[in-house]
Amino acid sequence: MATNMSLQLVSAILSHFLLMTLMISSALSTDIPYQNQDLVIATQEMQKANYFAFVMLINMSPLDLRLQGNITFLMPHDRMLARIKIPQAVLPDFLLRHSIPSPLLFSNLENIPTGTIFPSSFPKYMIEIANNGRRNYFLNNVKIISPNICVMGHSIRCHGIDGVLTEATVSVTNSSTSSNTALTPPCPNNTSRTLPVTSASPPAPSTDPSSPSPIISPPLSDNVNPPLALAPSPSETNNRQHKSGSTDKLLSSYGGLLESSLTCLLVYSIVLGL
Numbered sequence: 001m002a003t004n005m006s007l008q009l010v011s012a013i014l015s016h017f018l019l020m021t022l023m024i025s026s027a028l029s030t031d032i033p034y035q036n037q038d039l040v041i042a043t044q045e046m047q048k049a050n051y052f053a054f055v056m057l058i059n060m061s062p063l064d065l066r067l068q069g070n071i072t073f074l075m076p077h078d079r080m081l082a083r084i085k086i087p088q089a090v091l092p093d094f095l096l097r098h099s100i101p102s103p104l105l106f107s108n109l110e111n112i113p114t115g116t117i118f119p120s121s122f123p124k125y126m127i128e129i130a131n132n133g134r135r136n137y138f139l140n141n142v143k144i145i146s147p148n149i150c151v152m153g154h155s156i157r158c159h160g161i162d163g164v165l166t167e168a169t170v171s172v173t174n175s176s177t178s179s180n181t182a183l184t185p186p187c188p189n190n191t192s193r194t195l196p197v198t199s200a201s202p203p204a205p206s207t208d209p210s211s212p213s214p215i216i217s218p219p220l221s222d223n224v225n226p227p228l229a230l231a232p233s234p235s236e237t238n239n240r241q242h243k244s245g246s247t248d249k250l251l252s253s254y255g256g257l258l259e260s261s262l263t264c265l266l267v268y269s270i271v272l273g274l
Contacts, residue, residue, distance in 0.1 A: 036068045036069065037153075038068075038069050038153030038154055038155045038156045039058070039067070039068055039069065039153075039156060041150075041152050041153040041156075042073070042150040042152075042153050042156040042158060043055045043058060043059075045149055045150045045151070045152060045158070046073075046075065046149060046150065046158060049146060049149045049160065050077075050078065051075045051077065051078065051149070051160065052078060053076075053077075053078040053081040053082065054073070054075040054076065054078075054081065057081075057086070057091060057094070057095060058095065060088065060091060061091045061092050061095055062091075062092060064092050064095075064096075066096060066101070066121055067092075067095055067096070067099070067121075069155035069156060070101065070102060070103060070155045070156075071099050071100065071101060071102070071103065071121060071155070071156055071157075072099060072100040072102060072103055072104045072156075072157040072158065072159070073095075073098060073099050073150070073156070073157070073158035073159070074098045074099060074100070074139060074142070074144075074158075074159060074161050074165065075098070075149070075158055075159070075160050075161065076098070076142075076160075076161055076162075076163060076164050077145075077160060077161075077162070080162070080163060080164055081164075084164060093122055095121075096120065096121040096122035096125075097120055097121070097122040097125050097165050097167075098120075098161075098164075098165055099120060099121040099122075100118070100120060100121065100127070101119070101120075101121045103154075103155050103156060103157045104157055105147075105148055105151070105157055106134070106137075106144065106147035106148050106159060109129075109131075109137065109144075109147075109159075110131065110134065110137070112129050112131060113129070113131060114129060114130050114131045114132070115128070115129065115130075116128070116129045117129075120165075125165075125167075127139050127140055127165075128140055134147070139161065139165070140165055141163060141165075142161040142162055142163035142164070142165060143161065143162050143163070144159050144160070144161055145160050145161060145162045146159060146160030147159045147160075
């Protein structure tokens with residue numbers, strides 16, 4: 001009789017323990033939906049690579065569907081994160097700024113050329129690529145030092161970086177990007193753009209008052225290039241020829257009249273003498 005009661009008590013305790021275990025398991029599976037299992041796998045891979053501080057930030061951040069999948073995390077190492085203070089109110093913004101809204105392995109990033117600018121998961125925060133090879137690959141002002149840490153899940157990738165992407169970095173990057181696209185730094189040795197105007201123009205006339213202008217007042221001894229201003233125009237030449245012809249005719253008529261008068265006087269004197 002006592003043995004049966006003991007067996008029933010043990011059975012009840014085991015049933016209660018099993019029920020509690022199932023309830024806890026059900027609660028855990030409810031807190032972490034199946035579609036977010038990739039985030040669990042990714043955080044485990046981050047911890048294996050000693051990125052514990054970044055995992056802690058993910059766990060402390062409020063639930064944001066943008067961080068649950070289809071994302072690439074850019075993770076500063078623990079020493080870098082230990083130097084900065086991140087208020088919990090801006091923690092989601094920090095994680096979104098350190099992520100790309102697409103799962104990209106480093107082999108995908110290597111195909112992006114230098115100068116490419118694409119958005120991060122944080123609105124209006126842009127990331128510029130400086131692709132100088134696997135060991136010298138920059139995103140804005142930070143370099144990827146540990147590529148392909150998260151590779152087991154389907155929708156989350158992560159890479160370790162050597163710095164923190166801040167808002168100050170973005171403003172500097174955007175201003176430098178816009179200035180680089182609009183204004184190319186001039187080459188210090190290239191002066192050909194400022195010289196054609198002066199080199200192609202003829203030499204300026206001398207301003208020395210001792211050397212007179214050859215057009216206004218040419219020297220008397222200069223017979224090689226006579227000034228055009230002293231040469232008479234065709235109209236002036238015709239006028240002069242016309243005036244000289246009229247004068248000749250007038251003189252010839254006066255000469256004829258004088259000759260006739262002298263002849264008459266000579267004849268008159270001969271008649272009187274007779």
